[in-house]
Amino acid sequence: MGGPPVDCFRNPVGAVRVLFDKACRAATSPADFTRSDWGVKELFESYLFGRNVHCKVPEINSVQLDSLPVNSLVRFRGMVQDMFDVEYYIGAYKEGGDWHTTKYMDVADVPTGQDTEPQMWDRRLLYCVPVPGENEWVKEAFSPTDGLGATAAIRPLVAVQGEKRPRDAEGAEDLDATMACADELIDNKRMREDASSSATSTSQEVAAAAVHTLDLNMPLNAVGGNKMVPCLVKVYDGLDADIKLNDIVEFFGVLTFDPELSAVGFPQANGANIDAEFESAFIEDHVSVLLPASKVPRLQCITLRKISQQTLISTLPTLHPGVPVPLPAIEQIRQSLLDCLRNVIGGDSLAAEYMLLHLLSQVHTRVDSMALGKLSLNLTGCNPGVQGAPSPLAVSASNTIAKLLPRSHLMPLSLHSLNLASIAPRKDYAANRLMTGMLQLAEGTHLTLDETALEAGTLNATGIQNLASLKHLLEWQKVEYDFQFYKMEMPADMPVLILSQAKSRMLPADAVVPLMSTATPACSTPDELDFAKWRLYLTMARDMEHTLQPSILKTVEDDLVAARQEDRTLGPETFHRWLTMARLMAVSYMEPTLLPERWRMVRDLEFRCAERLHCC
Template structure:
């Protein structure tokens, strides 16, 4: 009798064997529903305790260490959706010597067996959808390390797959290599603080994947991995979807479990098609050469993944349990009981980072846990874009502040708003009709990504058409949580959920939901030394508590009782009674948002009278500070 380990090796190392076995059994019972049983089988296997950690991840393991046709997983964002394609779902092969016919399954494969009988009446043509998926943009190093560290998958270099060109490891990559492989590549303008070199992998193997082209302005017809952010690293993948593909949307974040296909025959077929189409009249060819290059890239560069099961990721924080909070009552109760104490620790930590300004630290916490929880017509509810003005310009304070935030949140991106970046970067995705693909942009980000806009880098100069378009796009994200993708002849609106923090000297030129002016309580002689001391909490366990704390409030339901609603209305009337101009409906809306976030930050799922009074108090302090600053700086708007 096979051991549990042997059985695990079977469904992970040879999933096609499981599929073909169920297909063969179905020949005696045409109504067996074998396709649904295949999916249920793998779902059941993955429900076993720690079973997902047994499956190798394409995010952590180099492609040449993964066994072809094995079960792998991929944590990704749907960057583009290609047209549906037809394939041979069932086909018949003929043995050339015995003439025996065998019915075979073509599902979860890219290449058929030899000896296909194309005239067979038993051939079944089926349809599948293809998604172009990339690693989650801006995923923080600590997230990658945590996922890789929890993996129990055992991988060895594949002997049956050799890439056509072995890419150098990230650590060995340099500009010369970039120029060799991408002669048309332009130098990328500086967009953010550089992170130290990261080491990932299983055992002694280094990740040896392909680096994203760093130029956002590269020609769409030039083959690249089409990552939304410059300098991203990791594999991109063509995910083949066989069922319910209409339930997926562009920019969804998924963890896909599927069968890896890296057959060299895919590259050979693409080369043959290139050669044959070059001889045809272009008017008779259904695909352009650019489209073929994008949709059928070499499998060694862009592997295929045949989806068996996909789990939507409401977040990519590895510290949260896989199941919903309702199914983890013990985790939920213990976490909520500690929320207030962890909040106090985080407030102290951020107060040091913000040079002793406890009020600014309060608002930064509220910003970091904010989330668009619903939309009322076109109005996104729950967003809390924060403008942190008064930031020091010495010692790259804003860049260090971003690095601290990056240590706390699962996904983030730094955008220095200098003239070169604004005029050269492509923030809005654009449809390339020649290659029939969506060319990514810097605002094609996953849900709850923290976008750090550094306005302290503003300089004198003229914004060109691209710059104006980019500033407009940033304003739309902040105000409406949407990005208008460019389809040449029209724009298509895509909703987003991006946390925008604007660091500036004076009031930001961009809109925001709230502005807090930084009032430094300390004036360190050496800013770098001060930030280095306070940049890291006392222990990694404390850092993990902060990371968990900032993700939990977004998963909680929140409500306001009728009694509190009436109390808030009465307070609003009283505040306007003496001076109707002192508070507007917009101010009330902001106070309600602050009260909601304040309650959630304490682990409370309903508004209490104390939280409402606290929200009114800190809003009064903030507005008073802004009035004082306006009096001192008369030129401030």
């Protein structure tokens, strides 16, 4: 006779408990069921990805938060903005001879007494934000599809045995109703406070002040006008082992909300106050996690996946990567994209070729301090906007790039914006949080810097430091994080396009191309099918492997020696740019190795660009 059925989608907590009970029956001691997750991760991954229903799980920020029932299965796709310390909790306890678990829950009623044998476990807390600079077509590609992911399909979530508060049998308690209880719980707790417990009272006031002065800490103000929210993700069983800061991750788990924990910051057992000295001693360490659940929902992570270019390729519907694309089709797609880029920058074919290589560039290897593969681009001769408005070219280029690349951002380099606030992240030790900056972005995020917006004036200390941060990013593809007592370099991979009237004297670019426009820059107007092809083309080209064959290396070496003999001013940076462009040229034709004709194309581009620079 089989065990009780489990419903991973509508009752994930119940499914976890079924597996836990099974593990307990087979265990001889508590250590036996603490060595593994009892098959929870395997079960949910088999269900979600084996049946290909992961895209139907409701995604926080794709639906109304208050429409998601508490304890339902949800997902959150975002960037890891901060990593908090390990959190310890009572993961299992004994009652009446039977073992119970509180795993994948914020808090639970744990009975007191020596016979409970509480088991202390730990989990990792990650503060995740909506992906900064993510463009709308990516959000649509990952949004829930019809079926199990519809809100109506998950509303009939029956109550689960052992919950902290009983729920109505016909449906789960709505999040907005639960949040409405928070203020009442706070007031009741304050009324129960003993006037003599000064330490407890003081710590609660500190916690309340931290909540009311909360900074959601979103890079690029990712909350925007669409009311997107960050998420506090609690990760179990070492699932975060290969996750690092600024990774884009999709988490699947249980949505939880506990107003007492959100208001006070510490769980309570059977309504009893936690020891005042303990709470007072550790309140400052917990201020960082006192995030109101109405603004920062909690997700108890069961499984996760990192979002890579391969994930994006498999998500895009057009030109399925499993079907080989013939070379003529690649050439046609490449040429049509070049035509689009040429239209965007005013009809300049040479600049369009550089733009294409720039969009394909990425850091593929690091040798010592050098980032190989980057190709920042400075287009000069750009007209400034009228009365402080962005440059027309900046608007048309950034709008088109937003339709081509997954993540992008236009940053006007005005005197006001540079002097306003630091664009590099810094550590706030008082709050024990990493305060974000505009340069805390996921790998592959494209930046367009509009230098035409920079007017005459004086940079303050913040503005000077911001320019230094941008220069460091352009030279080394690294962002310096300020930890007050020292600075830590974090590797980055952000293609940067600089638009300026003359060659930028403040920001060094790998390639400088003077524009020779024959028309007014205009936002591209191809249909959505064209953009879909170009997106997949760019993603697949950036993801492909490329090698240099020995046969072509001799040709490249001979050309570099001959070029050096003709012009002694050529230095290593020029040769490095040529090799990078050659690799990108081959990749733009989806060729896994460099062919002589692609090398000649790069030399021709550089020759024509050098002539322009000489004339300017």
